[in-house]
Amino acid sequence: MYYLFYASFIVLLSLSISVQAGLPSKVYGVNLGSWLVLESWMLPQGWLDMGGQQCNDCSQCIATEFAFARAYPDTVDEIFDKHWSSWFNQTDVNDLVEVGINTVRIPLGYWIVEALVDRKTEFYPRGGIHHLKRGLRELKDAGIVSILDHHALPGVQTPGQMFTGRCTSDVEFYTDYNYHRALVWTAVMTALSHLDPDFSNVIAIEAVNEPIMNATLTPGYGNFQKNFVQVVRAVEHTLGIFGPWSWPKMTGTDASEFILSVENSTSFSSNPEVQSALKDALPILVQIGLELEWSDIKHMFSSLNNREPLHTSFMDINWQYSNPANPSAAQSGPQFYDNHLYYSFGGVADANEQAYMESICNLQRVEADAALGNSPLVFGEWALTTQFTASDEFLINWADAQKLAYTKGAGWIFWNFKVENSTLSGDLGRQWSYLEGVQRGYFARDPSKLHDTHVCDGYIQ
Template structure:
C-alpha cells in the first residue's frame, strides 16, 4: 500500500494509511499488538526509504537506483528486524509490478522524479484510549508523521445513560482530545460518528446532538461522519435518519456547510 500510494498516480491523493481499524477493545485479547504497531511503521518507512522519500536518522542509505538491488539489500540488512525484512521481501514482487506498469523501472527514485515534492505518509492508529486493560501506546511506534483516530458511538451503550440530557452532559464534557494528547496521541481526529441513539430521539434533539458532537470533535483535527449516504428502502427502514450524512442535511439535523452549527451555544447548560 505504501508503494502504491507513492507510485500509482491513482493513489496520489493518499496521505495516510491506518494499520488496523477498530481492534478488539480488550487489550488482553490482542497480545503482540504493540510490536505490530512498531513493525507497521518501520515497514512503511523502509519502503519510503527505498524510494528516497523522507529517509529518517538511523535508516540505512540505499544509494543504488536499481530497485531490485535495493530491495535485496533492504530485506537482508540487519538494521531491520526479521518481521520487517519478511514484509519487504513479500512486497518486492508487487512493487516491481507497479514500477513496470508505470514505466519507472529500473530507475526507482520517486523523490527525484517528481521534483522532490513527495512527502512521507502519515501512519495512523486507533488512539490508545480505544482499548482498555493496559493497551500499548501507538505513540511509542512513531517515526515520522503519525496521527490517531477515534470512533465514538453512543448507540451501542457504555458511554452515557440512554436519555437526551445524559448524552449532552457526556459529549459536552468530552476530554478525549486532551487525554490523548497527554500521552502523545496527537493529532487526533474522529474518523467515525453518527446521530444514532439508544432511545427514540426527536428531531429537535438530533439537531442539538449533531451540533454538540461537532463541537466536541472539532477540538481535534476534525471529523468524518459515518456514513455519507445510506439507502432508504423497505429493507433498510429509516436507518438513514440517524446514520446518513446526506439525509441528516436534508432533514435539517446537520448544516449544509459542515463547519457551521445551528446552535453554537448548545453545550452552555451542560459544561461542567
C-alpha cells in the same frame, strides 16, 4: 521482464510524482463504508438482490463477503464489480464536494491485495484494486484527501463483526503469520500510494480498525504497531522519500540499486520482520503494477517534486484496556490517532437527551489521549444514532454538539457517507447517512459551521 519492470521504478523515481496532499488543518470527513468492505446491514435490499441473506447471527448465513464468495465462487467477482461501480462513483464524489467534505476514510480488506489470500481456505471477491484506483482518482480530482484504513485484517481481528469481512468467533489475526501478511499489505499499499499518481491524494494508512478492546486478547499487537511504522518508513526510504529517520538519498541511476535496496533492507532496518515483509511485498507489487498498466506512468510526469511521507495511524491507546501498548511508542514521522464513539451501542451515557448532551459537552477524550502522547486525534467513526427515538430538533443539537467536541481534536470522519434508501432499510439513513443528514438540516452544509455555537453552554460542568 521483472528486471525491466524494476528498472521502470527507477525512471519513476527520477521523474515527477504528482504533488501529494497533506492532512487538512481540520479534518471534515466521511467514511466510504460498505464500498470495498461490504457490510450488508447498510444495504439490506441490495444485499438480498445480490444473492445474500439476512439473519440475526451474521455467522449463520450469507451475510458477509467471505460467506458470499464461498457460496457463489463462479459469479462473485462479476456481482461485486457491479456493487463497487454503483455504491461509490463520480456522482457520490460530486455530492461530497457540494457539502464541503475534505477527507474520506476508505475501509479496505486485506484481500484487495489478492496475492495475500489463501484461496483454499479464504474466500473473497477479486478486482477491488481497480475500483480503489478509480475512486481515488475521482477524489483526487475533486481535491479530497484519502486515508487507507486496514479495516478487515487477515485472520479477522474482532469476533462477530461484519466489518471484518467474515463473521466468526475464530479470531486469528494476533499471530505471527497474520501479522506478517498485514505488514506485506502495508508495504504494498505504501508503495502504491507513492508510485501511482491516482493514489497521490492518500495522506495516511491506518494499521488496524477496531482491534479487540481487551489488550490481554491481542498478544503481540504492540510489536506489530512498531513493525507497521517501520515498514511504511522503509518503503518510503527505498522510494527516496525522507524524513529525520532517513539517510542520504539514492541516486536512482541503476535499477540494481533499487532492487538491492528492497532485497537488503538492513540498510534501513535490522528488524527481520520488516525485511521479510518488504521482500515478500516486492513480487506482489510488480504483479499489481503490471495489472494496473504502470508501464505508461512515466509519460504522466513532467517536473521534479518531492513526496512527503505518509501519516501512520492507529486506534488510540484508550481504545483498549488492561495495560495496552501505547501506539505513540511506534511513532517515527507524522502520525495521528483514531477514536470511535457511538452512543447507540450503550455504555457511554444514559439513554436520554439530557445525559447524551452532558456526556458529549464534557467529553475529555482529546485531553486524555494528549496526556499519553496520542495527539493529534481524529474521531474516525461517529454517527447521529441514539438508544432512544430522537426528534429532529434533538438531532440538530446532537450533530452540533458532537462536531463541537470532535473539533477540539484534529477533526472528525462521520460513519457513513450514505446508506441504502429503500423500503427494507426504512429510516436507516436518518442517523447513519451524512448526506441525508445535510439534506434534513441536521448538519450545516458547511461542515466547519454549527447551527448553534452555544449548543453546549447549558451542559458544561
